[in-house]
Amino acid sequence: MxxxxxxxxxxxxxxxxxxxxxxxxxxxxxxxxxxxxxxxxxxxxxxxxxxxxxxxxxxxxxxxxxxxxxxxxxxxxxxxxxxxxxNRPYIDQLPDSYLRFADLEASASEIRVFESGLVPGLLQSPEYMQAVIREGDGIWWDQLEGEPDDRISFRQDRQTRTWDTSTSRVFHFVIAEEALRSNVGGDPAVMRAQLRHILTLLTERDNLTIQVLPQNTPSNPVRGGGFSLFLFGDRALPVGVAHVVFGPEQYFDDPVDTAALDRAFTRLRDELALDGTKSAIAIRSILEGLPDPRWSNAPGPR
CATH class of the missing domain: 1.10.260.40 (lambda repressor-like DNA-binding domains)
Incomplete structure (x- = not known):
């Protein structure tokens, strides 16, 4: 060696x-x-x-x-x-890239995530997780017997590993309002469970901040995209990951690139997104406005 x-x-x-x-x-x-x-x-x-x-x-x-x-x-x-x-960036084209992503995630001391289209994996409820897997089954991967269960098991293990309370870690998420209003799985109960799950996490974890980026927010520098930024204190340089629907993970560890991602996240966090308190209120409002088949077939007020 x-x-x-x-x-x-x-x-x-x-x-x-x-x-x-x-x-x-x-x-x-x-x-x-x-x-x-x-x-x-x-x-x-x-x-x-x-x-x-x-x-x-x-x-x-x-x-x-x-x-x-x-x-x-x-x-x-x-x-x-x-x-x-x-040369930058690095594209992980080897098999099992999702495992290496989880390794990196679990080793970070601070995790910053912006997501525009869906709830980030670490915040997903079991019902939402299953719905997302079903929507991609037979499209992004072969429809093999037992595979959906394996994928769900991996995501749950990833959450357990990263939320490990024995490690001091800070989590900060900015989520576009569109992601919180999406009809994932085609069943309103899925999104109700997901929104309740987010609110529960906020009450249980002091190291977690979630902010909502309202619809039609102007000057969004990451419109239509999403990324994670992993910080490691003095152990290593930051690493950014571009979120993609299909294809290999794309990583950025050059300081020029991670500084740009940090500027984008800072803009979202400090200038564009609702603060933590208002975001929790917004999430509750979205939850209350979702259609409930027990009393109405129409969506409630915004």
Missing amino acids: GRARQTFERRQLGLTLRRLRERAEHTQQAAADAIGRVRSRIVELEEGKGTLNQTDLKALLNFYEVQPDTLKTVLALGVKARRRQR
Whole structure:
């Protein structure tokens, strides 16, 4: 293993190897012993500050008893990690990119998200989550038996992992009003449950801020788009992720790019979106205005 400058690719590799080691229930010392290295080398590797040659990386993965497909993917990630840092941005085209996104998300000390079209994944209720999966089933992925359940299970595990109260973490979401009024799943009960879920999260979590961006807001610099910005304190540079409906994840870790994303989020948070108190009132108003089949077939007042 060679000592290396921290890059996004090396951070991806390190977070992946940490997840695989923890899943295999091995300590860093045991991992180091398996490939004849000292523990500090495994620490550097998992922090994105080191690399492994293919022989040692394969030996480590075999020690973790990973499946052949995972072995192939991580070895390819290892090749990327040993190369000179790429030009921006980085597009993750390897299999299981959603796992690496979740690794990055769970390691952040602060998460900032803007979403224009749907409720962000970390805030989704079980009913909403299932409806979103059903809407994409057979379109963005093959309609395979059991797959929807696997996707829902992954999203729920991702929420549990990221909301882990043992880690100090700050969450800040700006959500466009359109996303809160969408007819996801074609059943008003889905959105009622989702809005109640958001209000419950706000009462339960002091480290969570949610702001609503009203419809027809002028001067929106992220109109029609969405992104996440992950901050890591003094451990690493920020990383931005562009949200896409279809295709590979696109990451930005160049300071020029993340500074632009930070400016956009600051504009939304400080100038355009409702503050936290008014946003909670707006969410309750939207909830009360949704059609309820028990008493009316028409939508209530705005």
